[in-house]
Amino acid sequence: MASWSSAELSRIGGATELRIASRRADGSLRGFVTIWVAAVGDDVYVRSAHGVDNPWFRRARRSGAGRISAGGVERDVALELVPEDDAVHPRIDDVLHAKYDRYGPAYVGAIVGEATYPATFRIVPG
Template sequence: MSTTEWTSDELRRIGGATELQIASYRPDGTLRPYVTIWAVAAAGGIEVRSAHGADNPWFRRALVSGRGRIQAGGVERDVTFARLDAGDAAQADVDAAYHAKYDRYGPAIVGAVTGEHATHVTLRLDLA
């Protein structure tokens, strides 16, 4: 758990942004290029999921690095990446938040980041 909490304004702004830019840090401390993904504010934090599973390059790099930087809704912050356990009760909140925010794009698209198959690729973004 992060020692610094997201503010309600940051949660609102990031949660309200359609897309989030995410990048991990390389071992030498430089930032990789940003990748555009979907993100939700759920369970009191910011969560992201890999739409293309655990082999998605940004997701693999985030796990290896453990830290990165995000931009969304006018907020830019350094974060750490913490894998949310598939059985964590917060997974239902993450699913609900993805549906509420992105269902307008259709079931095939939002289905890539919701449901049981997506729980193993859920990352919680904590402030670094």
């Protein structure tokens, strides 16, 4: 499995927003969606603010692959659903709070807490 370089992790984790596009069945990319991002340890995570029923999330879960762009890094990636009971979730919450609390609880509340855990992807470089 490929891994992020420390420079990529720093740039992606330091970016306010990440753009993500899932792949269609024919391999072409869908349009990019802008989303908030958390780098935790050696991994990069995103969560759907509108849960597992959000159309972009459903498409991304189905394809399991895509492309991201953040902090000057653009890479093909695999999208891995993070199990709800994974111990990383509270750490993701902490990073998201630290980065985004300034936008207010209505926004941050949509991406933190146990209810959001099923809508979490680990983004793995391709």
